Amino acid sequence: MRGRLGEYARYKPVFVEAIREHVCRHCIDFGNDGTCQTIDPLGCAIFRHLPKLIHIAGTLHETKIEPYIETVRKDICRKCRALNPDGSCWLRSRVDCGLDRYLILVFEALEEAWDVIRTKQKTLSSANQTD
Numbered sequence: 701m702r703g704r705l706g707e708y709a710r711y712k713p714v715f716v717e718a719i720r721e722h723v724c725r726h727c728i729d730f731g732n733d734g735t736c737q738t739i740d741p742l743g744c745a746i747f748r749h750l751p752k753l754i755h756i757a758g759t760l761h762e763t764k765i766e767p768y769i770e771t772v773r774k775d776i777c778r779k780c781r782a783l784n785p786d787g788s789c790w791l792r793s794r795v796d797c798g799l800d801r802y803l804i805l806v807f808e809a810l811e812e813a814w815d816v817i818r819t820k821q822k823t824l825s826s827a828n829q830t831d
Contacts, residue, residue, distance in 0.1 A: 719809050744798055
């Protein structure tokens, strides 16, 4: 089950809530009015790439963050419009990329969301077996 992009649509509210609770509330771009005020012209990179991030969280099972960083850079960053021809990123170099800035929190939040989903599925499965 973990890692399938199809699960994103079904459980999107769980993932979004986990990101908002564990990442947005710590984000320097999160305004007092409850809105994201990132300078990224395309909006928050975390939410823009959430399905891919969920997939990465569901397929990598590492204890260190480096493999997650490498995968995000390879699968997401290299396709980003903020990437310069030399491979540098103008958002990342200014510490204005929310995805890069909060990557550890993002993966912690997604792991927690997967735990919530697994618990719900076990509860439903147990209820169905007793019927």
